[in-house]
Amino acid sequence: MTGNAREQLAARVLDLARSVAGPSAQAEVTVSSTVRGLTRFARSFVHQNVVDTSERIRLRVVVDGSWAAVSTDRADSDSLLATVESAVAAARVRRPDAAFPGLAPPAPLAGGGNWDDATADATPDQRAAVVREFVAAADGLETAGYVESTRTESVYANTAGQTVSGRVTGAAADGIARVPGADGVARRGSVRLDELGGAGLGRIAAAKARAGASPVDLPPGDYEVVLEPACVADIVHFLLVHGFNGRPVGEGRSFVRPGEQQFDAALRIWDGPLDELSTALPYDVEGTPRQRLDLVVDGVSAAIAHDRRTAAAAGASSTGNAIDGGERWGAVPDQPRVGAGGGGSSADLAATMRRGLLVSDFWYTRILDPRTVVITGLTRNGVWLIEDGEIAAPVSTLRFTQSYPKALAPGAVLGVGSDASAVPVRSASELVHAPSLHLAGWHITGGAAG
Amino acid sequence: MFEVAEAAVEAALAAGARYADARGMYQRNESMAARNGDVEDLAQRESVGVGVRALVGSSWGFVAVPDPTDAEARRAGERAAAVARASAQVPGPDVTLVPIEVRQDSWASPCEEDPLSVPLTEKGDLVAGVTATMRAAGASLAEASYQVWDTTKWFVSSEGSRIDQRVRECGAAMSATAIGEGETQRRSYPGIRGQYGTRGWELVRELDLPAHAARIAEEAQALLTAPECPAGETTLILGSEQMALQIHESVGHATELDRILGWEAAYAGTSWLDLAKLGQLRFGSDLMTITADATLPGALGSFGYDDEGTPAAPQDIVRDGIWTGVLSGRDSASVAGLSYGGMVRADGWARLPMVRMTNVGLLPGDSSLAEMVAATEDGILMDTNRSWSIDDRRLNFQFGCEVGWEIRNGRRGRMLRNPTYTGISPRFWGSMDMIGNRSEWTFWGTPNCGKGQPSQVGHTGHPSVPARFQGVRVGVRG
Numbered sequence: 049m050t051g052n053a054r055e056q057l058a059a060r061v062l063d064l065a066r067s068v069a070g071p072s073a074q075a076e077v078t079v080s081s082t083v084r085g086l087t088r089f090a091r092s093f094v095h096q097n098v099v100d101t102s103e104r105i106r107l108r109v110v111v112d113g114s115w116a117a118v119s120t121d122r123a124d125s126d127s128l129l130a131t132v133e134s135a136v137a138a139a140r141v142r143r144p145d146a147a148f149p150g151l152a153p154p155a156p157l158a159g160g161g162n163w164d165d166a167t168a169d170a171t172p173d174q175r176a177a178v179v180r181e182f183v184a185a186a187d188g189l190e191t192a193g194y195v196e197s198t199r200t201e202s203v204y205a206n207t208a209g210q211t212v213s214g215r216v217t218g219a220a221a222d223g224i225a226r227v228p229g230a231d232g233v234a235r236r237g238s239v240r241l242d243e244l245g246g247a248g249l250g251r252i253a254a255a256k257a258r259a260g261a262s263p264v265d266l267p268p269g270d271y272e273v274v275l276e277p278a279c280v281a282d283i284v285h286f287l288l289v290h291g292f293n294g295r296p297v298g299e300g301r302s303f304v305r306p307g308e309q310q311f312d313a314a315l316r317i318w319d320g321p322l323d324e325l326s327t328a329l330p331y332d333v334e335g336t337p338r339q340r341l342d343l344v345v346d347g348v349s350a351a352i353a354h355d356r357r358t359a360a361a362a363g364a365s366s367t368g369n370a371i372d373g374g375e376r377w378g379a380v381p382d383q384p385r386v387g388a389g390g391g392g393s394s395a396d397l398a399a400t401m402r403r404g405l406l407v408s409d410f411w412y413t414r415i416l417d418p419r420t421v422v423i424t425g426l427t428r429n430g431v432w433l434i435e436d437g438e439i440a441a442p443v444s445t446l447r448f449t450q451s452y453p454k455a456l457a458p459g460a461v462l463g464v465g466s467d468a469s470a471v472p473v474r475s476a477s478e479l480v481h482a483p484s485l486h487l488a489g490w491h492i493t494g495g496a497a498g
Numbered sequence: 499m500f501e502v503a504e505a506a507v508e509a510a511l512a513a514g515a516r517y518a519d520a521r522g523m524y525q526r527n528e529s530m531a532a533r534n535g536d537v538e539d540l541a542q543r544e545s546v547g548v549g550v551r552a553l554v555g556s557s558w559g560f561v562a563v564p565d566p567t568d569a570e571a572r573r574a575g576e577r578a579a580a581v582a583r584a585s586a587q588v589p590g591p592d593v594t595l596v597p598i599e600v601r602q603d604s605w606a607s608p609c610e611e612d613p614l615s616v617p618l619t620e621k622g623d624l625v626a627g628v629t630a631t632m633r634a635a636g637a638s639l640a641e642a643s644y645q646v647w648d649t650t651k652w653f654v655s656s657e658g659s660r661i662d663q664r665v666r667e668c669g670a671a672m673s674a675t676a677i678g679e680g681e682t683q684r685r686s687y688p689g690i691r692g693q694y695g696t697r698g699w700e701l702v703r704e705l706d707l708p709a710h711a712a713r714i715a716e717e718a719q720a721l722l723t724a725p726e727c728p729a730g731e732t733t734l735i736l737g738s739e740q741m742a743l744q745i746h747e748s749v750g751h752a753t754e755l756d757r758i759l760g761w762e763a764a765y766a767g768t769s770w771l772d773l774a775k776l777g778q779l780r781f782g783s784d785l786m787t788i789t790a791d792a793t794l795p796g797a798l799g800s801f802g803y804d805d806e807g808t809p810a811a812p813q814d815i816v817r818d819g820i821w822t823g824v825l826s827g828r829d830s831a832s833v834a835g836l837s838y839g840g841m842v843r844a845d846g847w848a849r850l851p852m853v854r855m856t857n858v859g860l861l862p863g864d865s866s867l868a869e870m871v872a873a874t875e876d877g878i879l880m881d882t883n884r885s886w887s888i889d890d891r892r893l894n895f896q897f898g899c900e901v902g903w904e905i906r907n908g909r910r911g912r913m914l915r916n917p918t919y920t921g922i923s924p925r926f927w928g929s930m931d932m933i934g935n936r937s938e939w940t941f942w943g944t945p946n947c948g949k950g951q952p953s954q955v956g957h958t959g960h961p962s963v964p965a966r967f968q969g970v971r972v973g974v975r976g
Binding site: 084086087088089090091092093094095096097098099100101102103116117118119120121122131134135137138139141142143145171172173175176177179180183190192193194196222223224226231233299300301373375376411412413414415416417418419420422424425426428445447449474475493494495 | 531533536537538539540541542543544545546547549557558559560561562563564565577580581582584585586587588589590591617618619622638639675677680681682759760761762763764765767848849850884885886887888889890894896898916918920951952953974975
């Protein structure tokens with residue numbers, strides 16, 4: 049479907065909504081096309097290779113203050129009419145939503161999204177070539193991972209007069225190399241497939257795997273740590289979902305208190321949907337233009353992410369962070385950035401530790417208490433004991449139970465790396481750009497032996 | 499839809515595939531969520547499309563397209579073969595498929611009351627009403643929801659299978675959250691994820707949400723001032739809902755053959771289980787018998803045929819404490835030298851079928867929860883899952899529950915907040931010394947099992963009973 053066809057389809061759906069629900073009805077529609085190619089490898093061969101195409105129409109109709117949302121991937125006339133009628137019927141059975149904030153008013157976008165023609169048209173052969181480079185660079189070690197390329201083109205329109213469109217591409221590679229008892233990982237996300245560099249990633253993963261061989265067990269306790277960017281991405285994810293999200297803030301479930309120095313002064317966090325790294329559309333699911341949102345400035349909690357509903361409840365404006373399902377989950381930034389410091393690489397930061405841990409990756413992190421953001425999880429893909437600035441030994445998997453805000457509290461951040469990199473979180477469409485962090489304490493509650 | 503799927507398969511064969519299959523799917527989904535007395539979200543979704551899988555040489559390719567015409571389906575079949583050829587740039591060992599009986603058949607899950615035909619007003623009144631009741635009973639935050647899925651599949655393979663299935667699933671959930679000064683406490687009913695099955699709306703009616711709404715709100719409030727779960731080693735009794743989670747995470751995922759073979763090593767992870775020890779390794783105590791059985795009527799992991807056209811059949815996973823079986827598909831079983839697949843599914847037409855739990859559950863024993871409590875001098879009873887974390891080999895776990903109760907001298911005592919326990923899987927299962935009986939056997943449904951890349955959400959079933967474990971470390975916290 050072309051951009052013009054999507055705009056025409058969106059206008060047609062809005063006309064249909066008004067014709068079925070009456071001229072006073074409000075409606076918003078998103079028409080999006082996504083093509084995703086994903087090439088997975090394991091045991092050093094490609095074992096899954098998929099391409100899927102989706103054409104999705106999402107409609108929300110508001111009738112006399114009540115609303116309902118429907119979606120379909122059928123664009124023929126009969127199906128569209130049935131979809132609109134279904135939405136209107138569903139809206140009419142609800143009580144009016146007194147807190148409905150109205151539809152997004154007309155507002156211009158600050159950009160159209162980051163797009164790369166070559167990535168948009170990437171072939172399975174090109175993705176397989178990145179895999180081949182990764183496998184070859186691992187120099188005989190067993191490897192596993194994926195290479196992905198995506199393209200999304202979308203139009204949003206509503207009856208309040210807002211019509212915006214955008215298109216984005218994304219690419220990601222994420223792989224491990226393995227030796228008995230240890231894995232090493234390397235990953236990278238980008239707007240462009242040709243920036244992934246399979247060979248470089250394969251070399252890093254292999255080096256880490258070899259450095260992790262023959263790990264030792266460590267007892268539970270509090271350890272100084274250097275966390276590499278993937279760990280930092282995990283921390284930021286939980287802070288944003290449970291802390292800086294307008295929904296839990298409004299309900300008194302968040303730890304965040306805007307204006308207070310809740311974090312170490314070395315910490316800066318923002319949402320960067322419009323920067324050159326972003327793989328996000330330039331507007332949110334409510335059609336609100338996206339913008340940079342400074343969340344933590346020099347350790348001070350500076351802002352809360354809002355969609356139109358949470359913003360109205362808080363007497364604020366939407367920050368353009370509405371997400372699919374936001375009525376339940378709230379507003380969550382999906383392009384977080386953590387400001388780099390001058391600490392060099394994770395190895396440079398580790399060199400300043402008398403005794404502590406260097407951690408590559410977290411795994412299966414789950415929240416124990418949303419208010420304090422206490423998380424339990426495990427290390428994965430490499431942990432090393434550092435003594436007097438040197439690697440003393442690779443370490444077996446460790447379990448931790450740790451309050452994330454507490455780990456970043458004033459005085460707790462001992463160093464910020466200058467090694468910020470784009471970490472794909474599950475896919476190329478959510479990239480976290482973060483450096484390594486050197487933290488004063490991390491609560492290890494168990495090891496591989498229990 | 500059969501014709502479209504057949505066109506895709508024919509085109510894949512013509513383009514060089516030595517095997518191909520295609521699934522046409524029409525899916526309808528409806529969900530409603532209420533909060534604090536009002537419906538806050540009502541969503542309906544329909545989706546139709548075809549996914550075609552082609553095997554060229556030793557490599558797979560998969561292409562999915564929405565609502566295709568015959569010509570578009572043919573093009574998808576050709577592209578699937580081309581994708582498979584691209585895979586051959588980094589080739590693997592030969593792929594063979596364990597043989598299955600070719601079937602032409604129809605199957606449908608049991609459904610007494612079509613969930614999509616129940617009036618929206620009635621469903622809305624239910625979820626909004628229970629949240630109002632919870633608020634009135636003191637909940638700071640009261641939430642309730644239901645979900646319905648109605649899926650029709652048309653499966654065609656180049657071996658001659660031609661199978662259609664209609665699976666209707668639904669269920670509901672509610673929770674009450676109490677917000678204190680320093681933390682939040684939550685109670686859910688019937689479980690953290692609710693309860694779901696391959697049944698009609700009669701399942702939701704049987705849950706009787708209104709009868710439990712006030713109780714969970716009061717319990718959430720009481721938890722705020724309950725003493726913290728003590729730290730140490732003790733006798734642990736788990737309710738059947740938490741047991742379902744324990745089975746899912748530490749047995750179900752651990753016995754997925756794709757993990758054991760290393761095919762999921764980079765993401766979902768691997769398994770501590772070594773195929774060379776299948777049939778000999780002690781997984782747990784003699785009381786532990788786990789089956790994977792997609793034939794259980796109404797359980798969430800039930801179907802007539804999996805997404806490779808293999809008919810549903812029960813499979814022993816652990817028998818009397820010995821590891822005896824795996825969850826497998828046709829290609830993974832062949833690699834492992836096993837004779838059975840039948841546990842491969844995709845969450846939609848746009849996704850590649852992969853090894854999935856069916857109904858992985860614990861067969862009942864001869865005790866009851868009351869007998870376990872009575873037989874325990876000093877211990878803790880925990881129920882309703884709250885948090886779950888397990889390592890990538892499915893060996894080291896730490897799980898939290900919403901509520902615990904102290905057990906002293908054979909009696910259930912005061913409520914405990916923030917109960918957690920941790921362990922190493924075979925050691926933990928080896929300590930199981932009492933399990934519930936058939937009257938306590940519940941087919942819990944998990945509607946949100948994430949696995950795969952791109953991520954797929956699986957629906958799995960977990961028949962379970964309460965059980966007792968010895969020498970378990972509890973009260974781990976940050």
